[in-house]
Amino acid sequence: MLDGRGRERMTSRINPAFWFVAPALSVIVIFFVVPVAASLLLSLTDFDVYAVASRANLRFVGAGNYLRLTHEPLFWVAFKNTLYFVLVAGPLSVGVSLAAAVLLSAKLVRFQSVFRTLFFLPVVTTLVAVAVVWRYVYHPRFGLLNYALSLLAIGPIDWLGDPHWAMPAIILMAVWKNFGFNMVIFVAGLQSIPDRLYEAADIDGAYRWAQFRYVTLPMLAPTFLFVAIITMIGYFQLFAEPYVMTQGGPAHSTLSIVLLMYQEGFRWWNMGHAAAVAFVLFAVILVLTLVTMRLRVREPVASGVVPR
Amino acid sequence: MTCARRLAAALWILTCLGCRARAGQDVVIEFWAMGSEGESVQRLLAKFEQQTPGVRVRVQQIPWSAAHEKLLTAYVGDAMPDVFQLGNTWIPEFVALNAIERLDARVAHSTVLPDDYFPGILDTNVIDGALYGVPWYVDTRVLFYRTDLLQQAGFAAAPATWEAWVDAMVRIKARAGRDAYAILLPMTEWQPPVILALQRGARLLRDDDQYGNFRSPEFRAAFQFYLDLFHRELTPRDADAQVANLYQDFSNGYFTFYITGPWNIGEFQQRLPAAMADKWATAPMPAPDATHPGVSTAGGASLALFRGARHGDAAWQVIEFLSTPARQIEFYRLTGDLPSRKTAWTRQDLMHDRYAQAFWQQLQHVQATPKIPEWERIADKITQYAEAAIRGGMDMDAALTALDADVDQVLEKRRWLLRRRAAVDAGRPGP
Numbered sequence: 001m002l003d004g005r006g007r008e009r010m011t012s013r014i015n016p017a018f019w020f021v022a023p024a025l026s027v028i029v030i031f032f033v034v035p036v037a038a039s040l041l042l043s044l045t046d047f048d049v050y051a052v053a054s055r056a057n058l059r060f061v062g063a064g065n066y067l068r069l070t071h072e073p074l075f076w077v078a079f080k081n082t083l084y085f086v087l088v089a090g091p092l093s094v095g096v097s098l099a100a101a102v103l104l105s106a107k108l109v110r111f112q113s114v115f116r117t118l119f120f121l122p123v124v125t126t127l128v129a130v131a132v133v134w135r136y137v138y139h140p141r142f143g144l145l146n147y148a149l150s151l152l153a154i155g156p157i158d159w160l161g162d163p164h165w166a167m168p169a170i171i172l173m174a175v176w177k178n179f180g181f182n183m184v185i186f187v188a189g190l191q192s193i194p195d196r197l198y199e200a201a202d203i204d205g206a207y208r209w210a211q212f213r214y215v216t217l218p219m220l221a222p223t224f225l226f227v228a229i230i231t232m233i234g235y236f237q238l239f240a241e242p243y244v245m246t247q248g249g250p251a252h253s254t255l256s257i258v259l260l261m262y263q264e265g266f267r268w269w270n271m272g273h274a275a276a277v278a279f280v281l282f283a284v285i286l287v288l289t290l291v292t293m294r295l296r297v298r299e300p301v302a303s304g305v306v307p308r
Numbered sequence: 309m310t311c312a313r314r315l316a317a318a319l320w321i322l323t324c325l326g327c328r329a330r331a332g333q334d335v336v337i338e339f340w341a342m343g344s345e346g347e348s349v350q351r352l353l354a355k356f357e358q359q360t361p362g363v364r365v366r367v368q369q370i371p372w373s374a375a376h377e378k379l380l381t382a383y384v385g386d387a388m389p390d391v392f393q394l395g396n397t398w399i400p401e402f403v404a405l406n407a408i409e410r411l412d413a414r415v416a417h418s419t420v421l422p423d424d425y426f427p428g429i430l431d432t433n434v435i436d437g438a439l440y441g442v443p444w445y446v447d448t449r450v451l452f453y454r455t456d457l458l459q460q461a462g463f464a465a466a467p468a469t470w471e472a473w474v475d476a477m478v479r480i481k482a483r484a485g486r487d488a489y490a491i492l493l494p495m496t497e498w499q500p501p502v503i504l505a506l507q508r509g510a511r512l513l514r515d516d517d518q519y520g521n522f523r524s525p526e527f528r529a530a531f532q533f534y535l536d537l538f539h540r541e542l543t544p545r546d547a548d549a550q551v552a553n554l555y556q557d558f559s560n561g562y563f564t565f566y567i568t569g570p571w572n573i574g575e576f577q578q579r580l581p582a583a584m585a586d587k588w589a590t591a592p593m594p595a596p597d598a599t600h601p602g603v604s605t606a607g608g609a610s611l612a613l614f615r616g617a618r619h620g621d622a623a624w625q626v627i628e629f630l631s632t633p634a635r636q637i638e639f640y641r642l643t644g645d646l647p648s649r650k651t652a653w654t655r656q657d658l659m660h661d662r663y664a665q666a667f668w669q670q671l672q673h674v675q676a677t678p679k680i681p682e683w684e685r686i687a688d689k690i691t692q693y694a695e696a697a698i699r700g701g702m703d704m705d706a707a708l709t710a711l712d713a714d715v716d717q718v719l720e721k722r723r724w725l726l727r728r729r730a731a732v733d734a735g736r737p738g739p
Contacts, residue, residue: 046721049401049404049681052405053404053405053406053407057721059724161545161546161547246547249496249695250547250695251696252692266377268684268685269380
């Protein structure tokens with residue numbers, strides 16, 4: 001927002017700063033704003049292979065694509081699956097990465113950087129390579145996981161073939177693959193907590209758990225919020241894991257919204273419909289991000305304890 | 309003149325010379341081919357370039373998984389090759405795009421003899437009575453099976469009817485026990501249920517392919533037969549993803565029958581252990597009645613000409629060259645792809661080949677799937693609802709009703725286009 005003075009200056013002559021950001025801005029406009037606007041337009045049409053052949057075959061359908069989504073069973077299946085994934089894998093991933101970060105930051109642990117690198121390794125490994133290995137791990141007859149379970153006398157589970165188990169299998173793999181990234185952010189957050197707070201807590205007679213609860217967690221609140229939002233946004237865009245592991249199957253149990261969009265758009269070439277799916281996903285993520293940020297503002301503990 | 313300027317001028321002159329030299333010399337034909345065919349065809353085309361001075365062929369090899377997308381984007385971006393390989397289920401789409409040239413006139417006086425092709429395969433290249441592609445190699449599905457396991461179950465030869473087939477499968481399953489099956493039908497493959505339906509004489513779509521026709525008695529009967537194989541546990545409920553190693557599973561006796569295509573002749577020969585060499589064979593598909601063999605799908609790939617090709621005539625020469633029986637035999641030796649011309653089969657005595665002979669018989673009985681751009685999407689819907697019915701989430705009636713509804717929705721645009729065309733035709737004064 002510009003104040004009165006700023007607006008006056010803007011009208012009289014263009015701020016020289018503008019010319020400095022102009023190259024970057026123009027790139028953003030060309031490669032981001034224009035395509036987004038174009039796909040918004042696209043989502044109001046029924047652009048498909050026939051429309052590629054001739055513009056005369058293109059129909060303007062207004063909100064038709066969006067209305068169709070509301071009573072399209074496959075979209076709701078994808079929506080439910082994505083929500084399932086975000087609600088289970090999200091907290092799980094944040095929890096695991098926080099636990100890993102706290103463990104790594106403990107003074108007793110030696111070779112911290114070695115462990116940090118090891119935990120971070122899955123993040124930088126190619127997903128396709130990872131998926132090949134995990135497919136073997138999950139194999140119903142020869143898989144390592146079922147072998148381990150059989151030692152505990154738990155019957156063979158068809159991890160990727162049973163509609164009830166496919167999503168948990170994807171979640172397990174996704175959490176394993178991604179927790180290292182959040183962990184690094186948490187480690188950074190933990191390192192920025194001044195030692196004197198812990199010393200003070202020690203003097204006050206607070207033990208480990210109390211220290212974690214009343215010093216570590218509140219001090220990590222901003223990091224926590226950041227990690228939560230980034231994870232949520234990332235997980236709503238679940239795509240690569242089911243794409244390489246299951247192609248959305250079995251019986252659509254791992255079909256995510258982005259995978260649905262991809263199939264509609266690039267497999268069946270229904271660009272209009274796919275664009276509508278993309279905008280619905282964008283709206284969902286936007287709303288949930290705003291809600292999450294609002295929650296953070298209301299939280300009294302975090303803002304109260306942060307020292308000036 | 310500075311040094312840099314002099315250098316620039318020299319470069320400019322050289323570039324111009326280069327352009328002139330190349331432009332004056334050769335016609336360059338862009339040829340896109342997929343997968344291993346793209347690699348092998350380059351060796352054949354070396355001979356073509358020798359025979360036809362002044363024409364060079366630049367082959368671009370595209371992986372199958374990206375081929376469809378790349379061709380569509382090339383069309384949109386006006387960067388199409390002159391001649392390209394096209395999976396024959398894609399032909400209707402490229403005809404709808406107006407991207408490929410009608411070949412009837414060219415074929416009429418050429419060495420490409422339509423009578424020398426398998427009628428069912430050639431038919432997939434004919435849209436609304438016009439020919440748009442020349443079959444390059446052929447593909448259909450037949451039975452691959454373990455001869456020893458079938459014999460142990462009491463059958464000397466591959467089954468010719470559905471009844472004998474089920475009989476054999478039940479006995480194989482009874483011998484195999486809990487952890488092995490009679491047949492492998494990956495749920496993600498649309499070919500098995502569609503082949504069974506075509507065998508029963510089902511018409512998959514109705515009213516000029518404008519609506520789904522999956523509740524017809526013929527389709528229901530075939531679908532029921534297909535589902536029963538799962539419900540009676542004659543086949544495992546596996547999708548593609550669960551088949552970790554097909555060849556290992558086949559040699560372990562995890563399944564006895566498998567419906568698959570010609571590429572697996574080579575793969576089976578290469579990948580099965582040596583002890584398996586005498587224990588497998590191929591056979592044409594069983595039929596629901598006594599009319600053995602039953603029909604199968606007409607697959608394969610064709611060669612097509614881009615409508616706006618800069619060197620259309622030269623590109624057609626490439627197609628003619630690759631279509632001669634001699635080149636087809638050579639191509640078969642390089643890739644294992646079955647030739648599309650019958651002369652190539654007879655010259656090579658392929659129809660008596662131990663494994664190819666089943667394909668020779670089957671190729672006389674192949675039928676095209678509906679020739680509309682939406683077909684692949686419809687096929688995908690069939691597997692979706694088959695899977696739902698197999699897993700017990702839906703009963704058969706509900707699945708077929710929903711399938712019809714979904715397919716009708718997919719075909720909405722097609723109905724609109726046909727209505728509009730009809731309206732235009734009606735409005736136009738007669739000749």
